[in-house]
Amino acid sequence: MCTGNEFLQPLEAFLADDKLTESDLIEILHFTQNHFGYIPDEAQLLIAKRLKIPTSRVYGVVTFYSYFTQVPKGDNQISICLGTACYIKGAQNVLNEFEKQLGISSGETTADRHFSINPTRCLGDCSKAPVVMVNDDIYSRVEPGDVSKILAKYRSDSQEAR
């Protein structure tokens, strides 16, 4: 089985094992997610074809288990608190600034997969509103002017890591 798709090549290699059966579906999805960071639609089609099951069955399993995601996630997760206290103190403006600088909307990931913006309810730190959390770091009393400074810190971090 060859799709001629370079992107899917590692998954094709994994699926080449002829011992794989329907019961290995979740193991295959774990491999897919570890490799791509998410489960692309093309991968689901390929897996369904290989296991000779309907794609809807694969999709059903992907969406049932919370561990699997169909949306690529970035290396850095940005959560902007939109709880009441933060909202009133201008969190929406902070969110807008993040969206503007990264060129994505809340819930999306940048094309280079460095950043994702996650919509977040209350982070429970209302006295320091507005609050932004990047990975596990908390930034308090954030203003739109601070956004480029925060992003710069993680831009260099993830480039070093590569």
Added chain:
Amino acid sequence: MNFQELRDLQPIARKKLDERLAGNPDVEIYGDGYRLSGDYFRRQTRVVLRNSDIIDPLNIEEYIAMDGYRALADILEKEISPANVVETMIEAKLRGRGGAGFPAGRKWKEAHDYDAERKYVICNADEGDPGAYMDRHILESDPHAVLEGMAIAAYAIGADYGYIYVRAEYPIAVKRLRAAIAQAEERKLLGDNILGTDFCFHLELRLGAGAFVCGEATAMIESIEGRRGMPRFKRHRTAHKGLFGMPTIVNNVETLANVAGIYRNGPEWFKSIGTAGSPGTKVFALVGKIAEPGLVEVPMGTPLREIIYNIGGGIKDNKKFKAVQTGGPSGGCIPEQFLDIQVDFDELVRIGSIMGSGGMVIMDEDDCMVDIARFFMEFSVEESCGKCTPCRIGNKRILELLNKIIHGDGRERDLDYLKELSLVIRDTSLCGLGQSATNPVLSTLKYFEDEYKAHAIDKKCPAGVCKALKHYYISDACVGCGLCMRNCPTNCISGEPRSKHTINQESCVQCGTCVNVCPVKAIHVE
């Protein structure tokens, strides 16, 4: 390795272990073995955790040094018949440690007596209760105990294949299990022709993918078969038609970790620990507002008071005990009046909770029981698989009712409705998740009705947790400095300089900033 080589290896391995542990202050000699030093461990009875944090889990020889795999070898060498192995388990009265306490021997017998071309053993390591982590600890610190238990179970029912279904969120446990399986296969303690006999048993790991309901046996079987983890209708017992339509036994990690000890020391020894109805020990994860949180293994029947006060060191910061929550999202809250009950499967059910996997979350006077019930319902609603209506829709309605009460919009009649709906869901759901999901609500309604009434009728949260029922007031002690006014995120505080300020309750978001900045502590909460 054959029987003789295993026998020869044991004393050599033991000598090496003794040398490694000599002078280690964390362990002390106890009987002919070891135990961890300190009063915390001295007050416990460590049977399942006997090797835990003492032996090196990545070295099979250290498990063999502590008589590991001897039980399996004895059964195979003496050619004890599978029926007799099952008989011993029935005699020992080991009850499933995963939650419901079903006798393991009866499960084994069903599968043993049922003829089929293949049979399976599954180890349930999908530990999902928030607040329980004993299974993870056993897998990480003594993985071979679980493997040996599985091999004995497989021999007893006539299985040659087994799965360990473990959470993907437990990467260390997965790594150690993989290493343990490889080492055991290398020494012919697993795989084909175990210890040179005809008995073959192959083990495979399966990773979960973040679905709590997969802890239910038939949902787990569906998941191993590569489908959505939704429980089956129970037309057949899994011991008759389970995985791939074949007889299957599903046992929990802690249950399997008990198995080898029972065959090594005999069922009489096992029954000498614990109560008549629930022999043996139980590992509890003692967490929450407790002075010394951790894993505690005690004989079944130990009073709650002893676990909490004698071993756990009492309530953190000398606060007042309010309740202990056992059994996670399927269990209930036990009030102070039951602190002297003897904890075993039957006693906990009698007072409206369950043993569950052994999570024990201690709550003090600062915890709101309505909020706790809401927390668990939120969990169950998230984790309901959606197959049956009572669980999918009923639990959602319960959560909405609790939110309504917490937000101050409740009425007295809501409490009756809450109870009625909880009972319907309990009686009509398809699987254990739904049948037990409303236990946190039913038990708090029963023992903490006053708190529900305070929320629904008086619009007050006695513990001061529920924000919508909290009101901030400025007392006469106010010096009119204006600090609170300048720091309020919603600008809801007003007043002239050097005179008493007031808070506009309409726009207050109960964030607490004013309390923190007030220099004279004039702001208080009701």
